[in-house]
Amino acid sequence: MKVLDQGVNPLFMDPDPDKAREFFRQKTRAMVDKRMTEKEVVEKFIPDGCYLAIGGFGANRIPTAVIHEILRARRKNLGFLGHTSTHDFELLCAGKCFNRLDAAYIVGLEARGLSPNARRYMESGEVKVTEWTNYSLAARLKAAAEGVSFAVIRSMLGTDTFKMSGAKVIECPFTGKKFAAVPALWPDVAVIHVHEADMYGNAVFRGISVADMELSRSAKHVIITAEKLVTNATIRANPTATSIPFYLVDAVVEMPFGSYPGNMPYLYFSDEEHLAQWMKVEKDPKEFEKFLDHYIYGVSCFEEYLERCGGLKKLKTLQKLENLVEK
Amino acid sequence: MKVLDQGVNPLFMDPDPDKAREFFRQKTRAMVDKRMTEKEVVEKFIPDGCYLAIGGFGANRIPTAVIHEILRARRKNLGFLGHTSTHDFELLCAGKCFNRLDAAYIVGLEARGLSPNARRYMESGEVKVTEWTNYSLAARLKAAAEGVSFAVIRSMLGTDTFKMSGAKVIECPFTGKKFAAVPALWPDVAVIHVHEADMYGNAVFRGISVADMELSRSAKHVIITAEKLVTNATIRANPTATSIPFYLVDAVVEMPFGSYPGNMPYLYFSDEEHLAQWMKVEKDPKEFEKFLDHYIYGVSCFEEYLERCGGLKKLKTLQKLENLVEK
Amino acid sequence: MAPSYNTMEMMICVASRYLEDGKTVAVGTGAPCAAAMLAQKTQSPNLVILFEAGGISPLLPQMPISVGDSRTFFRAVMAAGMTEMMTTCSRGLVDYAFLGGAQIDKFGNINSTVVGDFYKPKVRFPGSGGANDFASFCWRTMIMTVHSKSRFVEKCEFVTSPGFLSGAGAREAAGLPEGGPYKIVTDLAVMGFEEKTKSMMIESLHPGVDLDKVKAETGFELVIPKQIGSTAHPTEKELKVLREDVDPLKLVIGRA
């Protein structure tokens, strides 16, 4: 294979599809009760040093409870997939949980601005970064989901984003045209928040899928957090709606309001006040430490965090916002 | 690009993604009324010699009315995507409509047996055939949908299926492993039967998608036949359920029972008696000619065909079968 | 005394025993589907049945007539698509797939495409469909077929789907993932493959069948191990479940 050009930065995961196959060969396909708590999930599936991916889109349909638990469990040296990450990234930076990063969108919270603490962490030089784009990372997951070691795309070419990536330029054997080849990525573990799941892991999300179809098919372990547990019969009544089949899933955590302070389509809007507070207190590291103690390290569970953020009254407001009952 | 091995048969379509881009650049994105009759659709979008693909799975969720119209319009020299084709293939063979074929599954009707006439046609030497597999054809469509000129897969390798294909063997630039590279395929026109569509072409199918997600995203022209027209507001009420967005679609044909004699999930089962009759009369070419005159060439429209097959009474039986009310 | 049964029932019962609990199997219509359903209803309740067109783990109300008909996703946990199923196989999540064909050779390669010249065939068959993909991707491919000399040939006229290709090491050299044919269940015997040569090897003879009969109906030299097993009769329970729950309309078991 003639390689015409290549990015200079490292791949953090092995793109060998046969090693991935060996893993998946061993993974159980039995439809058994997979319910766990967020504590158990972090204990069992998210050890120090593993490569983590988070579903949803930064502050939309994210598994906040598990991320908080990762911080409380003081996980370190993770690899992280900084795909469409925003508040999830902000959280993991707050805990300095990762030391290597595939980056497409990081340190920002979109229209809300940039996270001062995430920037500090990323400007510290402590994190190894390989650069990508939103589509190229989705394509890497897609290649993994397909059981092949690479995919070809037409972006990244000609830019420093390519140069600072781990992609390569190859020629099409049919047309001779140039393409960026991006390596398959099988994350060790993906955590995805959904609307509904049964105890076996059959999961349904509504609205946009972002890259969660690809992510749930590529990650070696898949953790589902769900707004609601439903019966298997409910899932089977409408199989067209299922997003993730049970045999991909390792654990199911029931977590109402689990995407808070992010948006959960059709259920509740993001808490923009709380998100703004994050970025504000991050400016002062000392203040930020106290803030983290109050909201994360000093609480025992996600429900307690919700209480400290305003509890049911706040959540009711966000439900109204989402459903356009209040502006 | 080093090519380690390659199939000997021709590609019937150009895998150049930039030519496809030029086509798609010109295609209108306006959300306008696209309703047409099956006659208009064949007249306008399915000329002699074009490359045709049919959605669904052979005798499940197929656009029978448009295929009949192709026969009545005496279309010739088509290219055809023989992906998961069964009764659709049988029909096009009856009309000798195509003279070149990408074949994965042809001449058979699964558990029902083989079509004598389709076999005669395929054994005549009149049709140019390039051999593929179900997945490799789906992957060709997927590559086209992605706007790239090829995809890599791990099947076909080492077999005569590969040798009689148009695929090539290349090495992964990351792992050095061998893969089959399959060229992108942008069919000129795809006809897909769905449960519901609005007049703009936003379309919904329920149950398995087979390869219709890839097909609707790769074909240059997409024709939708729909069991039922619904309002745009109905589509917008549940955007998660939409299978095909309007800007991919060129025409919408309302066609209740449009998949008959095939199965339409949740609505009606296949008419196994009628399908068996096809295979029986095909044994005798003279008989078969009369049969075709009676059921296809001698009727003016699909509704008349339904009448000749038993009309509403027959359809009611098939509805009961589908819904397991009768066995 | 052994219960009475026909050869189709025999093949289905025998094949079903190889499908372990907690594994995934991609099935077609007919006998393979019956074997998987039988396994599910006997020793392997957690066997996951997949259909290539997209049906995942349905509660099959009756035998499907097409791998894409609505039965294949009746009360399924998911109605997906073909790419979903095939990529699930490709990345190593599918344990078994069933294949059939017009010819099978000593390395377990299968012909379901043509007999005679490819460009003007004597007989044209359906082609690969998903068979080549399953045979490439799945860990263990299973074959159920009638045993006859015209079917068991030294070399397939056309290799549609890969077995072990030209023998030991050939799959790896071609770039195929680990996998390959596992068991071939016929009306006479069960065959496997010799570890070293990847040649077809007799494993057990069905009740009342002697080795010479199998040899006579096989167009190449089978590997004969020192010890040949005897296939157990279908049990009363297997037959009862097969006849009453799996295929009460005798769509498959009536074909023998």
Added chain:
Amino acid sequence: MAPSYNTMEMMICVASRYLEDGKTVAVGTGAPCAAAMLAQKTQSPNLVILFEAGGISPLLPQMPISVGDSRTFFRAVMAAGMTEMMTTCSRGLVDYAFLGGAQIDKFGNINSTVVGDFYKPKVRFPGSGGANDFASFCWRTMIMTVHSKSRFVEKCEFVTSPGFLSGAGAREAAGLPEGGPYKIVTDLAVMGFEEKTKSMMIESLHPGVDLDKVKAETGFELVIPKQIGSTAHPTEKELKVLREDVDPLKLVIGRA
């Protein structure tokens, strides 16, 4: 007499005029989304708005705060995913995309990744997100930004997203599809690109802005055509629609 307006309103109105009816536009949050909504509600009712996370042609009830929030698929015709949107761009179905960044150079390349050493940056920005993909795939990329010397630089310190790279022929040589930057709308002027050199060229000056002001705020030599246009004021109608229908909460136009 011209109506009064702020610079953000000016930029949005001007950008919206370039979005032709019956075309597709991939937008982010903020000003680009406002420009697309304004175009839809004025001259381009059939403009199709797409969001990279999957929202297709929503009936936007308000300005989204994230390209993946629930507003982006509120009463959409489809709630798809990122791969769907990006591949739609890749195969040539998306006409416009809006980009932003910390630096833009004379060939329309954009830096939204780092200032300083990549491995220990002085400033770390978000990176590409979907910008590099849009800039690679879409026929015409649009840029809306404040005009300043620190932003309009001779050469980006880091090229996150491709404009015309090193100039004429460079996109083709790199393997990128046809496309590239189309219009750059700032608070001072509208710039396009010279056909032959692919260098940034001034096209029209906003009301009350002279060429020297633009030159002073641009860190490289702009191509100056013989004829420079004058940007038309936002119309009463544009401003009314923008203020009343597009951004009544002044989430974007309040930022100027």
